[in-house]
Amino acid sequence: MKSTVLVTGGAGFMGAHLAEELIKLGYKTVVLDDLSGGFEENVPNKAVFVKGSILNFKLIRELFKKYKFDYVFHLGAYAAEGLSHFIRIFNYRNNLLGSINLINESIRYNVKCFVFTSSIAVYGTNQLPMKEETTPQPEDPYGISKYAVELDLKSAYEMFGLNYIIFRPHNVYGEKQxxxxxxxxxxxxxxxxxxxxxxxxxxxxxxxxxxFSYIGDVAPIIAKSIKIKKAYNQVFNIGADxxxxxxxxxxxxxxxxxxxxxxxxxxxxxxxxHAYSSHNKVKKVLGYKTKxxxxxxxxxxxxxxxxxxxxxxxxxxxxxxxxxxxxxxxxx
Structure with missing residues (x-):
C-alpha cells in the first residue's frame, strides 16, 4: 500500500518540484495550497489538489482525518525576508501559526515524520559559514518565525515523539518560480x-x-530524506556551495x-x-551533491x-x- 504524503505550498515553486519528486518515488501525494503565491498549473497531474489555507484549522483537521497522512512536507509560507519587516502580523500568522495547525494534527494522527523547510534566514548575520550547530540569531521576522517553528518541532518531538527533519535551504531558483x-x-x-x-x-x-541554488539539486534530496532514519530529528543546510x-x-x-x-x-x-552555509552534514547523511x-x-x-x-x-x-x-x- 502506498504511503500518503501532504505537501503544503505544493502549487508554489519549491513545493511543486517536491511533489513531482515524491510522485516519482511512488507516494500518494496530496497538495494543499491557497494559490496566494503559486499556480494550480504547477501542481503535478498525478497529485490530489486541495485549494485551501494552512490557517483553516477545520480544513486541516478534515484532511488529516480523510487521508491519514504518513508524512507531511511543510513548505507553505510567504518567504520574503526583506518584506517581512513590513508585514509582521501577516508573517507570523502565516509562517508560524499556520505551521502549528499542521504540527498539532501531525501529533494527533501519528505522522511518521514532519519535514519542514526552514531557511538560512534563521542564522542572521556574521555567522559564516553558517553551520547547523551555530546558534541562530535571526534578524528579520521571517527568520524569527522559521526558527520558532524549528523550536516547536523539537519540543513536539520531546513531548509527543513526532519525528521531524528540518532543511534550511537558501536562495533557491528555477522553473515554476x-x-x-x-x-x-x-x-x-x-x-x-x-x-x-x-x-x-x-x-x-x-x-x-x-x-544561489538550483531547484533540481535541492528537491530530490528533500523528497528522499524520509527514507533515511539517520536524518530524523536533525537539521540540514542545503543549497549551493x-x-x-x-x-x-x-x-x-x-x-x-x-x-x-x-x-x-x-x-x-x-x-x-553575505550569506552562505556549510553543507558537510547533508552530504554525509543524505549524500547531497550539486549537479x-x-x-x-x-x-x-x-x-x-x-x-x-x-x-x-x-x-x-x-x-x-x-x-x-x-x-x-x-x-x-
Whole structure:
C-alpha cells in the first residue's frame, strides 16, 4: 500500500518540484495550497489538489482525518525576508501559526515524520559559514518565525515523539518560480525585468553575496530524506556551495536571456550582506551533491521563462508598516 504524503505550498515553486519528486518515488501525494503565491498549473497531474489555507484549522483537521497522512512536507509560507519587516502580523500568522495547525494534527494522527523547510534566514548575520550547530540569531521576522517553528518541532518531538527533519535551504531558483513577484526571488525578478525591457534593479552596490541554488539539486534530496532514519530529528543546510555577488548574478542572467539590458542601483536596504552555509552534514547523511553550476541552472530557468513570457507584478496588499519601506516597493 502506498504511503500518503501532504505537501503544503505544493502549487508554489519549491513545493511543486517536491511533489513531482515524491510522485516519482511512488507516494500518494496530496497538495494543499491557497494559490496566494503559486499556480494550480504547477501542481503535478498525478497529485490530489486541495485549494485551501494552512490557517483553516477545520480544513486541516478534515484532511488529516480523510487521508491519514504518513508524512507531511511543510513548505507553505510567504518567504520574503526583506518584506517581512513590513508585514509582521501577516508573517507570523502565516509562517508560524499556520505551521502549528499542521504540527498539532501531525501529533494527533501519528505522522511518521514532519519535514519542514526552514531557511538560512534563521542564522542572521556574521555567522559564516553558517553551520547547523551555530546558534541562530535571526534578524528579520521571517527568520524569527522559521526558527520558532524549528523550536516547536523539537519540543513536539520531546513531548509527543513526532519525528521531524528540518532543511534550511537558501536562495533557491528555477522553473515554476513566480516571475511576477517583485518582492522576492531575485533571479526571477531579473528575468521578468528583462522581458519587460526594464533595467535590472539592484539594492545597494550589488556586492552582497548569496549561494544561489538550483531547484533540481535541492528537491530530490528533500523528497528522499524520509527514507533515511539517520536524518530524523536533525537539521540540514542545503543549497549551493559557492557564493556569488548579485552583480555577477545579474550578468549571468543577462547572458542566459541574450540581453544587454542595463542595471539600476537602488538605495541599499536593511539585509544580511553575505550569506552562505556549510553543507558537510547533508552530504554525509543524505549524500547531497550539486549537479548544476550557476550558469547551467540559470540557463535552464531562462529557457523556461522565455517560453512563458513576462508576468505583471502585483502590489502586495497587506503592507502593515510603511516607515523605511524601500521606495521601489511603494510604487504601483
Amino acid at each position: 513566480n516571475l511576477g513577484d517583485k518582492y522576492r526571488n531575485v533571479v526571477g525578478i531579473f528575468m521578468n525585468q528583462i522581458m519587460q525591457n526594464k533595467p535590472l534593479t539592484i539594492f545597494g552596490e550589488g556586492k552582497q553575496t548569496r549561494a 559557492k557564493p556569488y555577488t548579485v552583480n555577477y548574478l545579474a550578468e549571468t542572467v543577462k547572458k542566459a536571456m541574450s540581453s544587454n539590458q542595463k542595471t539600476k542601483h537602488l538605495p541599499a536596504r536593511n539585509e544580511v550582506v 548544476f553550476s550557476l550558469e547551467e541552472g540559470v540557463q535552464r530557468m531562462a529557457d523556461w521563462a522565455k517560453k512563458i513570457g513576462s508576468k505583471k507584478s502585483k502590489k502586495f496588499k497587506n503592507i502593515e508598516l510603511t516607515k523605511n519601506l524601500p521606495p521601489s516597493w511603494v510604487e504601483k
